Amino acid sequence: MADCIFCKIAQGEIPSTKVYEDDTVLAFRDLDPQAPEHVLIIPKKHIRSVLDFGAEDGALAAHILTEVVPQLARSLGVDGDGFRLVTNTGEDGGQTVGHLHFHLLGGRAFAWPPG
Numbered sequence: 001m002a003d004c005i006f007c008k009i010a011q012g013e014i015p016s017t018k019v020y021e022d023d024t025v026l027a028f029r030d031l032d033p034q035a036p037e038h039v040l041i042i043p044k045k046h047i048r049s050v051l052d053f054g055a056e057d058g059a060l061a062a063h064i065l066t067e068v069v070p071q072l073a074r075s076l077g078v079d080g081d082g083f084r085l086v087t088n089t090g091e092d093g094g095q096t097v098g099h100l101h102f103h104l105l106g107g108r109a110f111a112w113p114p115g
Contacts, residue, residue, distance in 0.1 A: 006099035036107030078106025
């Protein structure tokens, strides 16, 4: 998508502080961190939200959740005490960028319920 900021970041048109990259996924530091460790994980393929994952995206979803997230948690040092993994969907869900992304937040305790 020509006007999608995350697509531009994934294509290297906008700089980011990368913490992970492979052929299908990019993870980079959030510019407005809400925790000591706050990383955004995006598929390089433009997918608007989790509701737009198609059957053809099953391997991508599994890759993110079973390989990328655990590897990032370990490399960021938040795997021991825990972390929060969040994806916001739609305006009421707090999604501000129309490109699927996961927030990996760690390095501090989080209240429950969130807020």
